[in-house]
Amino acid sequence: MAELSFTEEELKEIEQLKAKFPTAKAATLQVLWVAQRKYGHVEPEVQNLVAETLDVPKSHVHGVASFYTQYYKEEKGKFVLDVCTCLSCQLCGGYDILHHLEEKLGIEAGETTDDGMFSIQSVECLGACGYAPMLQVTNGVYVNNLTKEKVDTLIDNLKNGKMPEFESMAMPELEKRNQAASE
Structure with missing residues (x-):
């Protein structure tokens, strides 16, 4: 080096x-x-x-x-996907999301894709238990209430250079209620 x-x-x-x-x-x-x-x-x-x-x-x-897990002790991909697998996320499908990502990207947790675009990590609590399952993109934006379809869209967007925007951590039902109350 x-x-x-x-x-x-x-x-x-x-x-x-x-x-x-x-x-x-x-x-x-x-x-x-x-x-x-x-x-x-x-x-x-x-x-x-x-x-x-x-x-x-x-x-x-x-x-x-x-x-601290947020400091990368080795080279990682351009996008590091920290998938929460702590209890709340586990119960809501965190491991299903992790395994879906592994299958979709052809790598295991802890690995990086051959093109250097993605790394996947299984991490402990990221403090968004009420919005599980969730992940964090490269120590930045949280993506909450994950589904396999939402993960697929995320990966496609990242491949096209589109980072997700800050996602409100409020649950969709609460957002609808708040919006209705303000009208």
């Missing part, structure tokens, strides 16, 4: 982040986000760059990066 470095612009951003915390060590989470945004992952070499930039122990950065 080529020698890694941050640009002057990124270093300015990191200095601004550090200024928000009492110690450089406390900025580790935020600086890991800067690194992941740049490199797409925080493999050990990237973790070392973060440690050197913050002047903190490499073991500290590694501990933080390995604790």
